[in-house]
Amino acid sequence: MKPVLTLITIAGMAMAAMPAHGEIINIATPSTSLVLDATQGQPLKIMHYGDRMTDADIDALPSAGSINLNAYPVYGLNPQGEAALSVTHTDGNRTTDLAVKGVTRTKDDGADITTVTMADTYYPLEVKVNYRTYPGDEVIETWVDITNNEKGKVTLNRFMSGYLPVRYGDVWMSSLYGTWADEANLTEEPLPHGVRMIKNKDGLRNTHTAHPEVMLSLDGKPRENNGRVIGAALCYPGNYKLFVDTDDSNFHHLFAGINEENSEYHLRKGETFSTPELALTYSREGLGGVSRNFHRWGRAHRLHAGDKERKVLLNSWEGVYFDINEEVMAGMMEDIASMGGELFVMDDGWFGDKYPRDVDNSSLGDWVVDTNKLPNGINGLLETARKNGVKFGIWIEPEMTNTVSELYEKHPEYIIKAPNREVVKGRGGTQLVLDMANPKVQDIVFQIVDTLMTKYPAIDYIKWDSNAPIMEHGSQYLTADEQSHLYIDYHKGLAKTLDRIRAAHPDVTIQACASGGGRANWGILPWFDEFWTSDNNDALQRVFMQWGTSYFYPAIAMGSHISASPNHQTFRRIPTKFRADVAMSGRLGLEMQPRDMNDEDKAICRQAIKDYKAIRPIVQFGDLYRLLSPYDRKGVASLMYVTPEKDDAVFYWWKIETFMGQQLPRVPMAGLDPDKTYRVTELNRIDNQPLPYEGKTFTGRYLMSNGLEMPLTYKVDYHKNTDYASRVLRLTAVD
Ligand code: GLA
Numbered sequence: 001m002k003p004v005l006t007l008i009t010i011a012g013m014a015m016a017a018m019p020a021h022g023e024i025i026n027i028a029t030p031s032t033s034l035v036l037d038a039t040q041g042q043p044l045k046i047m048h049y050g051d052r053m054t055d056a057d058i059d060a061l062p063s064a065g066s067i068n069l070n071a072y073p074v075y076g077l078n079p080q081g082e083a084a085l086s087v088t089h090t091d092g093n094r095t096t097d098l099a100v101k102g103v104t105r106t107k108d109d110g111a112d113i114t115t116v117t118m119a120d121t122y123y124p125l126e127v128k129v130n131y132r133t134y135p136g137d138e139v140i141e142t143w144v145d146i147t148n149n150e151k152g153k154v155t156l157n158r159f160m161s162g163y164l165p166v167r168y169g170d171v172w173m174s175s176l177y178g179t180w181a182d183e184a185n186l187t188e189e190p191l192p193h194g195v196r197m198i199k200n201k202d203g204l205r206n207t208h209t210a211h212p213e214v215m216l217s218l219d220g221k222p223r224e225n226n227g228r229v230i231g232a233a234l235c236y237p238g239n240y241k242l243f244v245d246t247d248d249s250n251f252h253h254l255f256a257g258i259n260e261e262n263s264e265y266h267l268r269k270g271e272t273f274s275t276p277e278l279a280l281t282y283s284r285e286g287l288g289g290v291s292r293n294f295h296r297w298g299r300a301h302r303l304h305a306g307d308k309e310r311k312v313l314l315n316s317w318e319g320v321y322f323d324i325n326e327e328v329m330a331g332m333m334e335d336i337a338s339m340g341g342e343l344f345v346m347d348d349g350w351f352g353d354k355y356p357r358d359v360d361n362s363s364l365g366d367w368v369v370d371t372n373k374l375p376n377g378i379n380g381l382l383e384t385a386r387k388n389g390v391k392f393g394i395w396i397e398p399e400m401t402n403t404v405s406e407l408y409e410k411h412p413e414y415i416i417k418a419p420n421r422e423v424v425k426g427r428g429g430t431q432l433v434l435d436m437a438n439p440k441v442q443d444i445v446f447q448i449v450d451t452l453m454t455k456y457p458a459i460d461y462i463k464w465d466s467n468a469p470i471m472e473h474g475s476q477y478l479t480a481d482e483q484s485h486l487y488i489d490y491h492k493g494l495a496k497t498l499d500r501i502r503a504a505h506p507d508v509t510i511q512a513c514a515s516g517g518g519r520a521n522w523g524i525l526p527w528f529d530e531f532w533t534s535d536n537n538d539a540l541q542r543v544f545m546q547w548g549t550s551y552f553y554p555a556i557a558m559g560s561h562i563s564a565s566p567n568h569q570t571f572r573r574i575p576t577k578f579r580a581d582v583a584m585s586g587r588l589g590l591e592m593q594p595r596d597m598n599d600e601d602k603a604i605c606r607q608a609i610k611d612y613k614a615i616r617p618i619v620q621f622g623d624l625y626r627l628l629s630p631y632d633r634k635g636v637a638s639l640m641y642v643t644p645e646k647d648d649a650v651f652y653w654w655k656i657e658t659f660m661g662q663q664l665p666r667v668p669m670a671g672l673d674p675d676k677t678y679r680v681t682e683l684n685r686i687d688n689q690p691l692p693y694e695g696k697t698f699t700g701r702y703l704m705s706n707g708l709e710m711p712l713t714y715k716v717d718y719h720k721n722t723d724y725a726s727r728v729l730r731l732t733a734v735d
Pocket of ligand 1: 317348395465467513515516532535
């Protein structure tokens with residue numbers, strides 16, 4: 001018998017009348033559907049997530065054997081499986097039983113939000129499951145609001161952002177792991193029986209060791225440009241837990257949310273707890289399709305100023321470390337200006353009055369200029385920048401202090417510390433974390449940025465660093481009963497502060513750095529314009545790290561700098577040309593002392609900056625097509641960016657191994673229009689003669705089935721030969 005169902009398509013806005021029961025919701029994006037059964041009085045059920053469904057298919061769905069599992073499983077009744085929510089009610093009851101009360105649809109700043117309100121069948125506890133879509137985008141954001149209307153306090157023991165059942169099969173998970181200076185390594189493995197978990201407990205920096213994002217390839221071993229793939233990204237910069245439980249049912253169960261360990265959250269009567277968003281997407285175009293979905297959505301809706309071109313910069317850190325002074329800064333500004341750069345960023349070491357910051361063991365919190373190093377202060381530097389025609393940026397680490405600082409001397413109560421314990425110290429043996437749960441600390445952090453920007457409105461860029469984890473569990477601000485809120489209230493406080501900062505200073509570019517790539521996270525990017533990808537600038541290792549990062553993040557957000565050779569982390573010697581060719585596949589910058597460069601290196605960088613400016617819109621706003629993975633160990637890695645109109649593209653090819661007699665695969669391109677004709681121009685050319693196809697035209701069809709032959713070496717004077725080779729080609733459509 002045909003079920004009595006009412007179909008509501010959200011993004012398409014095809015809505016029928018709403019009966020008291022049997023409401024089927026189709027949360028649709030241009031090519032995907034999340035189909036839910038929101039029958040009143042029943043738990044919310046998920047029926048389908050994947051390709052967009054027609055109304056007729058949805059009508060017939062129950063007969064096909066749809067998923068039919070609770071969309072937001074709760075703990076207590078039949079508690080054998082994993083749950084997304086676990087609550088201890090006021091009277092001690094640990095069971096929850098939710099039923100749908102109603103569905104609402106709202107518009108928020110152009111987005112469509114569907115909210116399914118559920119309530120416990122006995123206790124006045126309300127749970128709203130929300131889904132947000134943006135017209136034209138393929139991502140569905142989901143999050144949950146939990147409101148306590150019980151007589152007293154309830155405790156949330158687990159409070160995930162979302163749950164997604166995936167039909168059991170040859171499902172592979174792609175995810176990132178790593179460590180400091182080796183972030184975003186890619187791992188791909190079939191889902192095992194049991195639990196595969198990714199987690200973080202750092203407190204602050206949550207993307208060094210692993211990332212709260214995964215891709216699930218539904219058709220066996222992941223492929224780049226075909227196969228069905230689901231992507232999930234938890235948008236949260238704090239402790240997280242993301243796991244897939246493959247049990248004895250027909251499903252792999254994906255859960256993602258805040259890590260609840262040592263973080264049980266108490267809700268007083270009338271209070272609401274909102275989880276961070278989990279962003280879900282689906283593509284039939286393989287891993288690449290999911291990446292492009294995340295990149296487009298991220299630039300349009302999550303990355304601060306995602307539609308604004310990023311400048312080419314020089315950062316002072318690896319050039320001079322703490323040896324900052326006026327003359328050296330002026331020299332660096334002059335040099336980056338002469339190479340065509342647009343911005344100079346003064347890193348760590350410029351501040352501290354009573355305690356000058358000469359090494360990493362003092363002064364955080366004392367954000368006043370060290371006038372011994374900089375007698376004319378920030379204004380003097382801004383004036384030098386203006387004269388050189390570049391913008392000026394500055395490094396701060398606002399969430400931190402040191403035992404050796406005026407801030408700590410005055411306010412020891414502002415730091416994170418447990419009672420009756422020696423304080424645990426970090427970097428330099430003295431670094432401490434300020435307690436962002438404390439509103440007074442929030443004010444201080446707001447004022448650091450507000451004072452800088454008010455006194456020096458010409459500051460164009462802030463590098464916001466964060467170089468410590470939460471090193472002991474204790475808030476001097478929260479009550480004894482609220483100590484378990486520390487990890488979460490830290491991030492609530494940080495979010496509040498960043499909201500205030502952005503309301504007052506919407507235009508300053510802010511980089512999220514956290515000991516390198518510790519904050520490459522969709523949860524922090526609404527306030528930040530980019531992240532520092534890694535403290536490791538070795539171009540060869542960057543090919544791997546940036547490859548992994550590109551699974552979830554667009555090039556515009558990825559700080560990517562040309563640094564010195566030998567490299568300061570790996571001590572590897574890599575020629576400038578290769579270093580430039582790698583750096584210009586992200587947000588290009590330099591991270592070295594230009595005075596140490598010879599004229600030839602400077603000329604290569606000058607050319608790279610010039611060429612990068614020409615392709616910047618393609619790299620920063622284009623669609624990414626990964627062509628040959630460095631992880632496949634074929635001796636070469638290659639990717640390209642293509643404009644949405646497919647009228648301009650840039651192709652990167654990096655040889656990552658060198659042996660005599662080496663045979664390398666020829667790399668077919670992707671993402672072009674087969675029927676368009678493209679002219680090839682090599683960028684960053686160092687060869688004495690152009691490539692044979694320089695200036696020649698080829699159809700997109702030819703390039704996508706054959707690619708172009710890449711010489712394994714450069715044609716340069718004998719003494720300039722190196723063991724590295726790389727190419728960057730621009731492909732411009734001609735009429
Ligand atoms: C961290 C950052 C570096 C640099 C130093 C300064 O390690 O990741 O880029 O800013 O701090 O102390």
